[in-house]
Amino acid sequence: MYLARILRVIILFELVRLGVTIKASDGDDVQCVDSIIQPAFNNTLLKNHRFQESPSEIPRTVETGKRNNLQSWEAQVSTANCPAGTVPIRIYNDSRLNVGTASHTATHAPVHEYAVIRETPRDYLYGAKATINVWDPEIEGDEMSIAQMWIAAGKYETGNLNTIEVGCQVLPRMYLDNKPRLFVFWTSDSYKHGCYNLKCSGFIQTSSSIVIGGSITPVSSFGGSQYEITILVWRDRISGNWWLSLGSNSSVIGYWPGELFTTLADHAVVAEWGGEILNSASHGQHTKTQMGSGHFPAEGFRNSSYFRNIEMVDKNNSLQTVQDYEKLVTQPECYDIKTAYTDEWKSHFYYGGPGFRSGAVTRVVDTRLWRINLDYHCLSRITDNEYDGAGMAAVAGPSGFTDLKCGGTTEQRRLNRKNRRCLMELLEPFGRRSVGDVKTKSNRDANQDQNPFVALQAFFDQEES
Numbered sequence: 001m002y003l004a005r006i007l008r009v010i011i012l013f014e015l016v017r018l019g020v021t022i023k024a025s026d027g028d029d030v031q032c033v034d035s036i037i038q039p040a041f042n043n044t045l046l047k048n049h050r051f052q053e054s055p056s057e058i059p060r061t062v063e064t065g066k067r068n069n070l071q072s073w074e075a076q077v078s079t080a081n082c083p084a085g086t087v088p089i090r091i092y093n094d095s096r097l098n099v100g101t102a103s104h105t106a107t108h109a110p111v112h113e114y115a116v117i118r119e120t121p122r123d124y125l126y127g128a129k130a131t132i133n134v135w136d137p138e139i140e141g142d143e144m145s146i147a148q149m150w151i152a153a154g155k156y157e158t159g160n161l162n163t164i165e166v167g168c169q170v171l172p173r174m175y176l177d178n179k180p181r182l183f184v185f186w187t188s189d190s191y192k193h194g195c196y197n198l199k200c201s202g203f204i205q206t207s208s209s210i211v212i213g214g215s216i217t218p219v220s221s222f223g224g225s226q227y228e229i230t231i232l233v234w235r236d237r238i239s240g241n242w243w244l245s246l247g248s249n250s251s252v253i254g255y256w257p258g259e260l261f262t263t264l265a266d267h268a269v270v271a272e273w274g275g276e277i278l279n280s281a282s283h284g285q286h287t288k289t290q291m292g293s294g295h296f297p298a299e300g301f302r303n304s305s306y307f308r309n310i311e312m313v314d315k316n317n318s319l320q321t322v323q324d325y326e327k328l329v330t331q332p333e334c335y336d337i338k339t340a341y342t343d344e345w346k347s348h349f350y351y352g353g354p355g356f357r358s359g360a361v362t363r364v365v366d367t368r369l370w371r372i373n374l375d376y377h378c379l380s381r382i383t384d385n386e387y388d389g390a391g392m393a394a395v396a397g398p399s400g401f402t403d404l405k406c407g408g409t410t411e412q413r414r415l416n417r418k419n420r421r422c423l424m425e426l427l428e429p430f431g432r433r434s435v436g437d438v439k440t441k442s443n444r445d446a447n448q449d450q451n452p453f454v455a456l457q458a459f460f461d462q463e464e465s
């Protein structure tokens with residue numbers, strides 16, 4: 001036994017020495033790299049950095065959550081068997097995505113959309129925690145969908161926004177697949193520079209097994225088993241480094257050295273939790289990229305994705321349930337958020353949505369052959385802040401979707417008369433055809449059948465009254 005173990009250690013060290021690639025538990029290629037020569041140490045800001053092997057303390061939980069009635073299980077991040085003193089570094093086939101296309105905070109980047117909560121406590125904050133439901137949202141084209149926490153200080157406008165970001169992301173452009181993956185990110189200059197994972201020098205990993213950028217499994221299923229990961233970030237009061245731990249037992253992964261930051265060097269000012277997607281508005285319409293599970297918050301546990309037990313770290317290194325947060329939703333018709341508080345989950349929320357298809361959920365005229373989506377907001381993006389069409393009808397027949405557009409402005413929540421007329425004109429030919437039964441949302445219960453044109457007219461009449 002003992003000899004076998006020594007042999008194993010020798011073999012592993014030999015692999016490291018030779019720079020051999022090994023397989024992580026999810027099948028990805030990783031290299032075990034000596035932890036004191038990992039990419040972070042190439043950063044000139046860390047020339048005099050003292051490597052911290054483990055945090056001096058872990059935040060204290062003040063309130064202990066009661067037993068959970070909503071059953072969920074812990075998901076696992078991919079691991080690799082690297083020898084002690086080394087860290088697994090994932091190998092990427094594609095190096096295009098070095099600089100983060102990520103995020104925001106104060107000003108939301110034009111094509112990014114959010115459904116988040118933001119906590120700006122009166123006192124500074126020193127970390128954040130949440131348990132995040134794991135899903136694999138569908139992604140359109142080169143887009144992405146993220147469930148994450150942000151910890152930030154500074155201002156976007158003055159170029160000194162510092163952020164620490166961590167969560168799950170689906171980003172096919174970087175990982176060449178659709179799996180949800182653990183990611184870390186940081187910037188100290190309002191996103192002029194910054195990068196994911198260990199792709200640039202910054203984050204220092206201490207775990208010899210967790211693969212940053214590794215996939216998270218299992219994934220939750222709609223109406224079925226729910227999986228989640230717990231993420232905690234806190235500032236070490238002695239070293240000034242920002243530590244990251246994962247899981248219900250807070251296993252330590254590594255840290256963002258204090259030297260990387262300016263405004264975040266001593267404390268954070270704001271923290272956010274929630275979803276972000278990239279909407280490239282290809283084909284002149286809002287993306288179909290999903291956020292969360294792709295279902296709206298109203299659908300609740302097992303259908304909609306959630307963040308639970310949302311906490312922040314205070315000056316005393318204690319975890320406190322967030323309470324005075326605000327909600328920030330850029331496109332409620334596409335992705336929304338619904339917050340709540342219970343004894344078990346404390347502060348939590350459901351969030352997400354289907355993207356473009358949201359119209360189908362809120363205002364639907366439905367039939368076996370025909371589906372008309374009326375959508376006031378989740379529409380094509382013409383310029384950064386302007387959406388066309390107070391109304392669009394997407395008519396799907398047996399041969400697929402046809403998009404029919406009528407102009408308008410987003411300020412009008414309702415279709416004006418002109419746009420309505422336009423829509424009706426567009427839909428009239430469909431209405432004249434024999435299309436079998438049509439059920440509107442309003443008359444579905446009554447089980448009345450209509451053709452789409454009549455249904456739409458009825459829908460408008462109802463809206464007007």
Ligand SMILES: *[C@@H]1O[C@H](CO)[C@@H](O)[C@H](O)[C@H]1NC(C)=O
Pocket residue numbers: 039042
């Ligand atoms: C280290 O930094 C130098 C200069 O910034 C760069 O050329 C080199 O590729 C970096 N090496 C690694 C391993 O990141």
Ligand SMILES: *[C@@H]1O[C@H](CO)[C@@H](O)[C@H](O)[C@H]1NC(C)=O
Pocket residue numbers: 093175176
């Ligand atoms: C990455 O590249 C290697 C070598 O070119 C290849 O064997 C591997 O399948 C690629 N991985 C992915 C995910 O495409």
Ligand SMILES: *[C@@H]1O[C@H](CO)[C@@H](O)[C@H](O)[C@H]1NC(C)=O
Pocket residue numbers: 247248249251252
């Ligand atoms: C707790 O953390 C340790 C590493 O510190 C790990 O080996 C163990 O599997 C974890 N337990 C659970 C339930 O995740």
Ligand SMILES: *[C@@H]1O[C@H](CO)[C@@H](O)[C@H](O)[C@H]1NC(C)=O
Pocket residue numbers: 223298299300303
């Ligand atoms: C969750 O989804 C199932 C299946 O579509 C549905 O029957 C149920 O009503 C949904 N739950 C809620 C709260 O909407």
Ligand SMILES: *[C@@H]1O[C@H](CO)[C@@H](O)[C@H](O)[C@H]1NC(C)=O
Pocket residue numbers: 123314315316
């Ligand atoms: C931190 O601890 C001190 C002393 O116990 C207490 O007076 C103070 O209110 C605490 N601060 C916070 C933010 O809990």
